[in-house]
Amino acid sequence: MRHPSLIPLSHDHHQGLALALRCRKQALGQIKPVGREGFEERAKEVKDFFSKNLERHFRAEEEVLFPIINSCASESQQMxxxxxxxxxxxxxxxxxxxEKKALSKTLFDLGDLLERHIRREERELFPIFERRVDVAQAQRAKKEIEKILQAC
Ligand SMILES: [Fe+2]
Ligand SMILES: [Fe+2]
Known part of the structure; x- marks a missing residue:
């Protein structure tokens, strides 16, 4: 089970993985409408998800989660x-x-990278937090992450 401090981030990951899959399927013509109309629909969905979720999600990781991991598990710095x-x-x-150009390739590459990124955080980064971060630090992290995710 996920640590309570990480649940809001895991929730975003769940949505992100589903969107990443839709991006790749769209690029491969496996979701209707196919072609330009479909690419543009998916691109809009990604831009909306980025501005409503991912932008804040990245900030919470960069400003709160990553510095904590670096301080508690220095061997994780490269990751x-x-x-x-x-x-x-x-x-x-x-x-x-x-940009209108190469939209299907951008959608495919974005879906591919987003999925790999999320899976690495879930499989490698979050378990380090769960093993190494003490209760007080985890509590502080929870509050700070929630504050960033709820900011307008
Ligand atoms: Fe991330
Ligand atoms: Fe993440």
């Missing part, structure tokens, strides 16, 4: 650096959805 780079790449891909 945290990789995850930060992936956030930047995902941000660039979302911005790239504004």
């Amino acid at each position: 945290v650096e990789d995850l930060i780079k992936e956030h930047q790449q995902i941000r660039r891909q979302v911005a790239g959805l504004g």
Whole structure:
């Protein structure tokens, strides 16, 4: 079971994985409407999810979760650096959805990266938090994460 401090982030991950799959399927023509209309529909869905969830989700991880992991488990620094780079790449891909060109490739790549990123956080990063972070730190993290996720 997920640590209570991480549940809101895991909830976003669940939605993110479903969206990542839709992006890849859309790019492959497996979801109707196929072609340009479908690509644009999916691109809008991604942009909405990014502005309503993912932007704040990334901030909560970068400002709260990653620094805690770095302080409690210094051997995880490389993974945290990789995850930060992936956030930047995902941000660039979302911005790239504004361009009409190569929309299906951007959707496919974004779906692929988003899924790998989320799975790494769920399978590797979150278990480190659950094993290494003490109760007081976890409590503080919970409050700070919730504050960022609820910000307008
Ligand atoms: Fe992340
Ligand atoms: Fe995440």
